[in-house]
Amino acid sequence: MSGHEQGHAAERPRARSHLIRGGALLAAVAGISSLHFVTDPSRIVLHEVYNYLCYVPIIFGAYWYGAWGGVAAAAITSAAFIPHIRGMWIHNEAYSASLYAQVVVFHVLGLTVGLLVGAQRRLTARYRDAATSLERANRELRDSREHLRRADRLSALGEIAAGLAHEIQNPLAGVKGALEIIASRVKQGTPEAEFAGIGGRELARLEGLVGEFLTYARPHDPALRPADIHEIVERVAALLRAEAERKAVTLVFERPAGLSPLSLDAEQITQVIFNVVLNGIQATGAGGRVRIRESVEPGWGVVDVIDEGPGIRPEHALRIFDPFFTTKPRGTGLGLAISQRIVIAHRGTIEALPGSPTGSVFRIRLPLPDSVAGAS
Ligand SMILES: Nc1ncnc2c1ncn2[C@@H]1O[C@H](COP(=O)(O)OP(=O)(O)OP(=O)(O)O)[C@@H](O)[C@H]1O
Ligand SMILES: [Mg+2]
Incomplete structure (x- = not known):
């Protein structure tokens, strides 16, 4: 289903609920007015009860649709109420006057209830926003x-x-x-x-x-020099070609034009990409592919290493960057720990994301030269 169709699907139940509410309001007003018309004027107590019942649709109109809803419901109620005053009580001047006063009260009530409901809703929304941002802050705290x-x-x-x-x-x-x-x-x-x-x-x-x-x-500080990420990827591919062939895994490169040179320690970043691509090859079965995609995000040069392996088990996700965490019989568990150290020393980020439909994506972000200057 496209986003457009989804939008329409969400509109439909809402439109139906507006229709039901509007219908209920009109039916209530029509019902009360008919009661007025069919009840004999001598039964004044009943008429008083109907007068009070008129407030019900007004209150609901205001509750559902705010001040405008309240005033509209008051107007509709009045439109049915006034003919009844003129038809039945025209000769009783004092009573007619009190009924006209009631028409004014209808509008004041609709407006007041609507305004109060609106204010209450805004307050609730503010609380909800506050709760959401508190939750986010809490999550960030846990992460840090x-x-x-x-x-x-x-x-x-x-x-x-x-x-x-x-x-x-x-x-x-x-x-x-x-x-x-x-x-x-x-x-x-x-x-x-x-x-x-x-x-x-x-x-x-x-x-x-x-x-x-x-x-x-003993990581040494990166010796930052302008370097082409593209050449580093090529170098890693040359180093790992034999390993990939041995496992019958194809290395695929995707590089949209326009990734300018980054300021980095080429030797260290080669090690990072080497570790991540090697993990990708090791995870991917024979006949599969490991894609290395270079791209640009605002402020970052990005390298994604996308494999077709089994993906990272949720219970391992928090530990793969820990030193010595390994699930391989001959692994040291240092590959990703070293890579993360190097990337952080470059003020970049490295993260593992689930692949689609399977596998994993290791995303390495390195700052573009301008943003390094801006950050320091
Ligand atoms: N592409 C991947 N797909 C699935 N699991 C992965 C992938 N990359 C890393 N992992 C998991 O993270 C663990 C740690 O990886 P890391 O590179 O740090 O160590 P290693 O590969 O086990 O050993 P080493 O790289 O030191 O030889 C791996 O053992 C594996 O369980
Ligand atoms: Mg490794």
Whole structure:
């Protein structure tokens, strides 16, 4: 259903309720007037009761449609009431006068009730707005508490990791040297050579891990220089081409023209995009695609990495940027934590959104050069 049709569908019940209310008001006025006309003038008490009943449609008119509704209902009621005064009470001057006074009261009442109802409604709307903005403020507070909690943990963890990684690096270098000497002395093709090879590979992995630790724990400030995000995406694609082919995943680029150079640390942002695209490839099944879309929003250069994986489980959503959170057997859980640190140091944002219809979208926003100047 289009937005236009939806608008019409919402109008229909409202129009029907106006029709019902209008009909009820007219029926009430017509009913009371007929009672006046069919009741003998000698039954004055009954006529008094009908006079008071006339206030009912006026009050409802004012309640439903405000001051204008009240006055309109009073006018309609009067239009039915005045012929009755002239027809039945023309010879009783005092009583006629009191009935005319009642016609004036109809209008005053309709107007007053309508104005009061209007004021009350405005007050209610103000309270409702206040409640909504309070709710929003509350939500923002909760979010920022969550950020603080994470930042706190990050800094404590950063110190431990930095110290530990540093201490590990030296013995690691020693072991690596020793292993190289052993490897150079054993004969190729022997089991010893094979073990030395395994040792070497595992050591390299450990070195990589320690390196990542240090990047995470001791982030250096980004060295901002004008750089083309487009070239960075190309570089990442070249680095990950083999991985994508191995998993039979196609990398697709979408880039509308006009994304001007951003002010960034190309090496760090390469690492961010690399991590996110690699996650996308890992999540996507064979035959699927990972799309990398560059775009511009007011104040931001945006890179979306869109995968066709299973998406992020709701219970993981709050944790994927936490250091060491991983669901992969050989993952370190540092990829997104490092990426988020780098992006924040660039005064940008990174967020995970649900993909459509499946998968996930990682949206990286980096400030356009003007807004960096404006922010500092
Ligand atoms: N595109 C994605 N689709 C689904 N889940 C994802 C995606 N990207 C990240 N995740 C989830 O977030 C977790 C953390 O990701 P992160 O990149 O930080 O670590 P990792 O990929 O597990 O390990 P590492 O990147 O250090 O090798 C992942 O283990 C995975 O559960
Ligand atoms: Mg990863």
